[in-house]
Amino acid sequence: xxxxxxxxxxxxxxxxxxxxxxxxxxxxxxxxxxxxxxxxxxxxxxxxxxxxxxxxxxxxxxxxxxxxxxxxxxxxxxxxxxxxxxxxxxxxxxxxxxxxxxxxxxxxxxxxxxxxxxxxxxxxxxxxxxxxxxxxxxxxxxxxxxxxxxxxxxxxxxxxxxxxxxxxxxxxxxxxxxxxxxxxxxxxxxxxxxxxxxxxxxxxxxxxxxxxxxxxxxxxxxxxxxxxxxxxxxxxxxxxxxxxxxxxxxxxxxxxxxxxxxxxxxxxxxxxxxxxxxxxxxxxxxxxxxxxxxxxxxxxxxxxxxxxxxxxxxxxxxxxxxxxxxxxxxxxxxxxxxxxxxxxxxxxxxxxxxxxxxxxxxxxxxxxxxxxxxxxxxxxxxxxxxxxxxxxxxxxxxxxxxxxxxxxxxxxxxxxxxxxxxxxxxxxxxxxxxxxxxxxxxxxxxxxxxxxxxxxxxxxxxxxxxxxxxxxxxxxxxxxxxxxxxxxxxxxxxxxxxx
Numbered sequence: 001x002x003x004x005x006x007x008x009x010x011x012x013x014x015x016x017x018x019x020x021x022x023x024x025x026x027x028x029x030x031x032x033x034x035x036x037x038x039x040x041x042x043x044x045x046x047x048x049x050x051x052x053x054x055x056x057x058x059x060x061x062x063x064x065x066x067x068x069x070x071x072x073x074x075x076x077x078x079x080x081x082x083x084x085x086x087x088x089x090x091x092x093x094x095x096x097x098x099x100x101x102x103x104x105x106x107x108x109x110x111x112x113x114x115x116x117x118x119x120x121x122x123x124x125x126x127x128x129x130x131x132x133x134x135x136x137x138x139x140x141x142x143x144x145x146x147x148x149x150x151x152x153x154x155x156x157x158x159x160x161x162x163x164x165x166x167x168x169x170x171x172x173x174x175x176x177x178x179x180x181x182x183x184x185x186x187x188x189x190x191x192x193x194x195x196x197x198x199x200x201x202x203x204x205x206x207x208x209x210x211x212x213x214x215x216x217x218x219x220x221x222x223x224x225x226x227x228x229x230x231x232x233x234x235x236x237x238x239x240x241x242x243x244x245x246x247x248x249x250x251x252x253x254x255x256x257x258x259x260x261x262x263x264x265x266x267x268x269x270x271x272x273x274x275x276x277x278x279x280x281x282x283x284x285x286x287x288x289x290x291x292x293x294x295x296x297x298x299x300x301x302x303x304x305x306x307x308x309x310x311x312x313x314x315x316x317x318x319x320x321x322x323x324x325x326x327x328x329x330x331x332x333x334x335x336x337x338x339x340x341x342x343x344x345x346x347x348x349x350x351x352x353x354x355x356x357x358x359x360x361x362x363x364x365x366x367x368x369x370x371x372x373x374x375x376x377x378x379x380x381x382x383x384x385x386x387x388x389x390x391x392x393x394x395x396x397x398x399x400x401x402x403x404x405x406x407x408x409x410x411x412x413x414x415x416x417x418x419x420x421x422x423x424x425x426x427x428x429x430x431x432x433x434x435x436x437x438x439x440x441x442x443x444x445x446x447x448x449x450x451x452x453x454x455x456x457x458x459x460x461x462x463x464x465x466x467x468x469x470x471x472x473x474x475x476x477x478x479x480x481x482x483x484x485x486x487x488x489x490x491x492x493x494x495x496x497x498x499x
Contacts (some may be wrong), residue, residue: 001131002260003146003149005155005273005372007149010156010251011107011156011250011485012256013249013318014157014160015027015156015157015169015480016245016249016322017318017319018160019160019163019166019240021245021246021321022099022100022101022240022241022242022243022245022412023107023166024168024245024249024268024434025036025236025240025241025242025243025244025245025246025248026099026104026107026111026241026244026253027166027169027245028232028244028245028248028249029108029232029233029236029241029244030111030112030115030166030170031115032228032229032233032236032244033089033093033112033229033233033401034089034112034116034119034284035085035114035225035228036495039293044071044074044075044078044210045127046130046352047128048067048071048127048130048131048134048271049068049130049131049133049134049269049270050134050208050352050355051134051252052064052067052068052130052131052134052135053134053136053270054273054275055067055134056134056135057273057274057277060217061194062190062201064194064195065194065196065198065201066201066202066203066206067199067206067210068127068197068201068320069196069197069199069201069202070177070201070202070203070204070206070207070210071113071126071127071210072127072197073202074207075123075124075126075127075305076124078123079120079121079123079124079315080120080304082116082119082120082123083116083117083120085112085116085139086113086116086117086120087114088219089112089114089115089116090109090110090112093112094108094109094112096237097236097237097239097241097243097385098231098237098241100240103251104166104241105205106379107165107166107167107273108166108259110166110167110435111166111167111169111170112141112176112253114167114170114171115170115173115174117172118170118174118177118178119174119177119497120351121174121178121195122174122177122178124179124198125181125182125184125185126181126184127187128181128184128185128187128188129141129181131183131188132144132184132187132188132453133269133270134270134272135188135191135270136267137188137191138192138267139185140183140184140187140188140190141184141187143183143187144178144184144187147176147179147180147183148176148177148179148180148181149176150176151171151172151175151176151179151180152176152177152438155172155175155176155396156169156172156173156378159172159337159495163256163292164460167374168218178202179359185278186193186205192281195201206439213479216446219361219364219365220363222365222368223361223364223365223367223368224364224368225368226365226369226372227364227367227368227371227391227395230368230371230373231373231375231387231391232244232247232248232374233428234372234375234376234379234387235247235384235387236374238378238379238380239383239384240485243325243383243384245313246322246325246326246329246384247329247384247387247388249263249322250310250314250326250329250330251329251333252410254333254334254337255337257299257302258299258337258342258345260296261295261299261342262295262341262342262345263380264291264295264346264483268287268291268346268349268350268353269349269350269352269353270353271287271353271354272284272287272349272350272353272354273353273354275353276289276353281411281412281441282411282413284350284354284411285351285407285408285411285413285418287350287403288346288350288407288418288422289418289421289422290349290477290485291346292343292344292346292422293422293425293426293472294347294472294473295303295342295345295422296338296342296343296423296426297421297425297426297465297468297472297473298342298430299337299338300338300426300429300464300468301340301430301433301460301461301464301465302334302458303335303337303338303430304329304430304433304434305437305456305457305461306330306334306336306436307330307331307335307434307437308437308441308447308456308460309437309441309447309453309456310327310330310331311323311327311330312333312446312447312448312453313329313447314326314327314330315327315356315445316449316450316453316495319408320325320442329384329385329388330454332385333388334390335392336391336392336393336395336396336400339396339400340392340396340398340399340400341395341399341425342401342402343400343422343423344399344404344422347403347404347406347407348360348399348403350407350410351403351406351410352463354410356406356410359406360402360403360406362476363398363402363403363406364398364399367394367397367398368399370394371391371394372389374390374391374394375387375391378390392436403471404418404419404422425468425471425472426468426472428471429464429467429468429471429472430464433460433463435463436463437456437459437460437463438485439457439493440456441456
């Protein structure tokens, strides 16, 4: 989480400033296009996590090896298709976007080739991250993820510092992925020493079984591509490439921040699968309330700060150009991210753990299709602010309301009680902090300087977290946190003796 926020606050604006508006828009557009190639995953990564977790719980290493070898064979075949699709996009897709500079247009084409073919090579290796997820080895997952982020962010910054361009940045991103995925493979080998790679373990019947589970994940994955990558692609088609950067910069800032918080959802899925196997559905309901509430509580101070000081922050952080175009988007994106992502990411993971994600997947598909239609209608008249409103409202309706309703229906539990348990305490705690921050801005702390912005950021966090420790955390959880902190601060030294 700390690394994600640091990248969002320090590295991303540096990259945007060094590249300039159009080239930063191209940078964002390339990854939006390449993300569509994950279409060929067909939901198998989710199936791998589910099947490996199931056979691990049953202590059946041979079955795990069958899943591993069958899955690897499938992903190697997909990697070839992935590479061919990249060649097609680089050959015919560039003409669909408004890039005025011929040099930037050629860099756009080459970067698609570098990133797309690099991701094709990484596709089979990414498989082992799903296996680590199934084994609940989030320590290894975090290390591989951190290594990948550091290589990508620090490497790209150094390349820009020494005057390199988009093509070299694309190669650095691919290198970061390759190192992270290779570390994931080594880590899984250490936690599952019984792993054997052999064609004897391949079972084509298992592919059909995994497909029957993964089809709903496939629909969800395609829907997520429409939701997250559709707006930049549509903006790049209808508007100059610079507007892709104006839209994606605040969006990525919030995604970097919320991703560090919502990553607890990766823990949720496999834990819910085990709870369901034990028939403890009431515990799943409570898990959803507490995890989502704590994610909202962790994300709320950033939202409050951006609502009051978002535009001044962009002005000092980037420049007046970005503040003018991105500033109006921040309140819309921040609030919708709070309620639709931070507040319900774990609900999505619960449905995956319960194997009840079919309707959720269809709901995401409807959200994505309606979003594309809405963007086509509003973008020519209302610009990227209209895009933010369309995608935000649909996200709240679908992921903020429909997904938790599906969870409550699956668990035969109260939907109003679920929402009340998640949002009521953080919202009531945050409203006075928001009003106080706004009053201080009106009184003269306008955020025109870095000391003022830093001071108000610290004030907002302290003003929310101190009361939230008592209003949002349960008594038992407060005791657990205090006990954990005390154990680290006052851990007794262990005396060692020789002989």
